[in-house]
């Protein structure tokens with residue numbers, strides 16, 4: 001297949017005629033609940049470009065929501081998938097197991113920052129990983145309560161909806177939710193003005209007084225909150241929460257579904273603060289675009305559920321495992337941890353300069369290739385969701401795949417694949433900047 005030209009290109013009409021015809025078919029055959037950010041349909045993707053069905057080439061600032069970190073058509077991943085499909089597509093690890101699953105578990109045991117020996121169970125989606133982490137934590141502790149944070153996102157299944165904070169669009173009308181799930185405040189320095197120790201003290205007071213450590217199986221937290229607004233907790237917050245958990249026999253589950261696998265410039269965002277979670281959930285960037293997720297935890301914790309208590313038909317599918325091994329090799333061989341740090345430098349330099357001129361940017365934050373700007377009204381400090389929507393819309397119309405996030409919908413987030421070139425990265429940033437200036 002020909003390489004995709006690494007330049008932005010929009011034809012006379014965007015969306016073009018093929019995309020519009022597909023949109024009509026989509027409206028007739030797919031429920032509106034499954035909506036799309038971009039007004040077009042993908043044909044192929046790679047490097048820093050998604051090419052649509054009309055030949056338009058879009059700058060990829062989304063990576064399919066932090067999934068194609070190694071690129072959307074990484075040759076190592078493509079070759080591993082091809083080879084595995086020819087061997088066998090599925091045997092079910094619970095029926096006739098296979099080596100690739102073990103290799104993924106062994107690699108994760110080396111990489112994931114849990115203390116001591118680690119074991120891994122594989123699943124299909126991030127939500128499924130979080131659900132299973134909760135099952136493991138309950139089995140290990142014999143306790144039921146689980147605490148999650150303000151602004152948290154952990155998925156859309158019935159259990160994980162209860163852990164997710166934001167009602168619209170994730171939960172509205174879909175209750176009742178699972179019981180024994182509790183929400184506590186976390187750390188959002190821009191809005192709460194607390195340092196790490198102060199925010200942790202507030203959190204711990206609620207954990208202790210409103211739930212009770214002896215009832216609590218686990219505290220679940222994203223080390224950098226994703227959908228909630230790319231919120232980086234104040235330094236010291238995470239270590240203090242982990243310390244309290246350990247002192248009280250509560251398991252700390254780090255949900256690294258979005259932050260994992262080089263996205264933040266480390267293998268896992270937990271490393272930046274030096275925390276050692278009992279369980280880490282991963283998905284998204286794990287397998288170069290194939291559906292795979294993992295629960296990796298301290299061996300004695302992971303062994304708590306009875307034999308046969310964990311699993312699923314497709315969990316750890318051999319094609320997805322082969323892709324994961326190739327994606328992990330790619331991260332090492334292409335130096336993608338360093339690449340994420342370079343992306344951070346280029347983007348934060350650019351955005352910080354813009355912020356000096358434009359007080360509507362309340363904060364430039366994030367780490368590695370997981371970066372965001374939060375937009376507020378400079379007069380009041382109130383979140384400015386309409387402005388954010390206009391900027392994102394204009395950037396999309398100019399051919400940059402742009403995502404927003406945040407509890408108040410006022411955060412523009414950048415999640416480029418680490419295969420993007422510097423020129424495309426700079427061009428995409430400039431387009432977003434121009435959109436902001438015009439909005």
Ligand SMILES: *Cc1c(COP(=O)(O)O)cnc(C)c1O
Nearest residue numbers: 125126127153154155226257258
């Ligand atoms: C996306 C996400 C999930 C859910 O993953 P799915 O694969 O969509 O089920 C869970 N946790 C975090 C932190 C996420 O970003």
